[in-house]
Amino acid sequence: MSLTKRSVAELIGTFWLVLGGCGSAVLAAGIPDLGLGYLGVSFAFGLTVVTMAYAIGHISGCHLNPAVSIGLVAGGRFKASELPHYIIAQVLGAILAALLIRTIASGAEGFSGGLASNGFGIHSPHGYSMMAALVTEIAMTAMFLFIIMGATDKRAPAGLAPLAIGFTLTLIHMISIPVTNTSVNPARSTGPALLEGGIALSQLWLFWLAPIIGAVIGALLYNFVSKED
Numbered sequence: 001m002s003l004t005k006r007s008v009a010e011l012i013g014t015f016w017l018v019l020g021g022c023g024s025a026v027l028a029a030g031i032p033d034l035g036l037g038y039l040g041v042s043f044a045f046g047l048t049v050v051t052m053a054y055a056i057g058h059i060s061g062c063h064l065n066p067a068v069s070i071g072l073v074a075g076g077r078f079k080a081s082e083l084p085h086y087i088i089a090q091v092l093g094a095i096l097a098a099l100l101i102r103t104i105a106s107g108a109e110g111f112s113g114g115l116a117s118n119g120f121g122i123h124s125p126h127g128y129s130m131m132a133a134l135v136t137e138i139a140m141t142a143m144f145l146f147i148i149m150g151a152t153d154k155r156a157p158a159g160l161a162p163l164a165i166g167f168t169l170t171l172i173h174m175i176s177i178p179v180t181n182t183s184v185n186p187a188r189s190t191g192p193a194l195l196e197g198g199i200a201l202s203q204l205w206l207f208w209l210a211p212i213i214g215a216v217i218g219a220l221l222y223n224f225v226s227k228e229d
Helices: 003-027 037-060 066-074 080-105 130-151 161-180 186-196 198-202 206-226
Strands: none
Touching (some): 003 037, 037 161, 066 080, 066 130, 066 186, 186 198, 186 206
16 A cells, blocks of 8 residues: 555544544533533544544554654554654644534534643643643553554454554543543644644643653553563
8 A cells, every 4th residue: 555545544544533532522522411521532532543443454554643653663563764644644634623623613602712622730621730741641652552562463362453442542531631631642632732722732742742752662661571582
């Protein structure tokens, strides 16, 4: 499969992830008595990964996330030369999804302009500090990559990787939505932040730095523990 086609698949997949995850948070999470809440949003993010992994996993690998792509390079599972194409496609997909969410959400009276951006301090859902956000994003992304590496190992049970990875992302959101609104994905953070501007954009650096650090740690740890003696 050509790099162009794989990159387009990544764009579509990341579009779906942001539309499904952030879209559920913006459009459906806060409806009184009927809203999805944190639990529903957590499952929405996980379901986007499961569905897209089955749809495009055989085409592009279904990274949907610059940190995942970088982590897979660190773990020896992806070519560094292909990183720019994947990252650009992922970020574009996230931006397009954020634009669509804003277009839909602005059709409701009282829309505040929020697009489920990530943040810390006063921009954290529950006021968590920058250090708490940094530690959370590093730890969550490290575990995410560890599980991705394991679930996609040739020695792992065939066909179950999408479920393992999707459930992992669901659990990650269950843990960390209150802290940062959960990133573990620089593209997912970039789309909403670019459109919201302000504090969301000024804090975006953390949601690139921490997931990338965590992804590299997780991939290297998996390679260490999985290497046969």
